[in-house]
Amino acid sequence: MIKLHDIGVFYEEEMALSHITLTIKKGEMAGIIGANGAGKSTLLKVISGALKAEGKALIEGREINSLSATERASVIAVVPQEIPSEIPLRGYEFVMLGRTHRLPRFGAPGATDVAAVRKAMISTGTEPLKERFLSDMSGGERQRLALAMAFAAGPRIILLDEATAHLDMHHRVEIMHLLREMNRSQGVTVLMAVHDLMLAGRFFDRLILLENGSILKDGTPQTVLQASILEQAYGCRIRTIPLPDDLGMCIVPE
Template sequence: MAAALIEAKALSFSWPAGPAIVEVDLAVAAGEMVAVVGPNGAGKSTLLRLLSGYLKPTRGEVRWAGKRLAGYGRRRMAQRLSFVPQYSEVNLPFRVEEMVMLGRYARLGPFRPPGPADRAAVERALLYAGVAALAARPVSQLSGGEFQRAVLARALAQGAEAVFLDEPTAHLDLSHQVQMLAVLRRLNREEGRTVVAALHDLNLAAAFFPRILLLAEGRVVAAGSPDEVFKEGRLAEIYGCRVRVVSAAGRKLIFPEIPNGKE
């Protein structure tokens, strides 16, 4: 494998309440599409935040393109990585295009006015994320799905080679979930951008992501293709319920067995 874009060595992080990430080693190559899955509290969000530099590891280190994270300035880092956080609430009525233009901060800095390249990047991002028609709407008036796509457009306008997303499909209905992930897959395939997403939905992870990272209690318990990672026994142990993995409609389907109450 070529030199990894993102590399973590013996990465550990503890909250005051206890350890959240324990001795994680991982490497993500440029152009990969990786889903981070695992039960609630497994450390998915924490791992993304550590890899992005938002949290500082208690032990271990993160390197981007071979260079330690601490060696990057904030704006240099934002040119490499854009991040779609899980809960982002905007209580001021910025228009969608204004908010997406703020994605250009890493390139523009505090003072330089936006030029044609920046406007072109914003326009492309709006189209790509499917919110071009909403450009003039205040973000405070968008539905949950529209808002999530506007935030994605902001991340795309940033023009970074890697995109992290924390639960990008939370609060989205079925069709919007699929749309969101289809946009990410296009981004990965057509533009070669590296995509790392924390996901709850194992079916979506299996359908869209060639590589899965399964976390439990802060450790990587399995990594590889969906076929390799999603095994009934392993999932049952980690999630603490009986899980079925079946093939249907050309896809891998994972679902919990539901007690029928007649036992």
């Protein structure tokens, strides 16, 4: 469970997050939406412990900054927005980084580590990439590997910072299905900053809409993805059209 109480973050006197109080229950799949600069990535950084904030951030009942680096990494895995291409590692070595906190100090990775990496690569369809260097891959392939790296860690919480931004529609949907499968079958809590509102409406149980560092609306996709609310958050006229067969909402700017 993630519990935030009155979180505030300031970057050189500029407010990035203000009075954020929210609870993400164990096994929830929630999306964070909002315009650029609304505070989505900052909020994820606070939860991952990468950014110190005012207020209280609790992970499974413990203050995030009181967890050791190893404890933190065994609970939370983070999929970053982008993986730099110049890292001279092969796909397999890259995914193995997800096991950093569990690897032995000396010697080769253990059988458990190898099995976890293999499983993560199979589930994300990245096995054919294991011998290729990251520099020879497309942005989408690197992003899928980043997801495999997070899966390999065996976390209870996955934080994703616009992790599907570089993927085509096919891979985007595939990754979302994969996240939902992990969420449903293993009870992994998923919290993802997402720009694609239709994707957000389609795949998440709960959406948290941020505006200028504060929560504007928090609820189910049906309650959050209202034209009037989105217009306030994004500052443009928006039309929402409900889609049949539980396909979510079509959201188009006017």
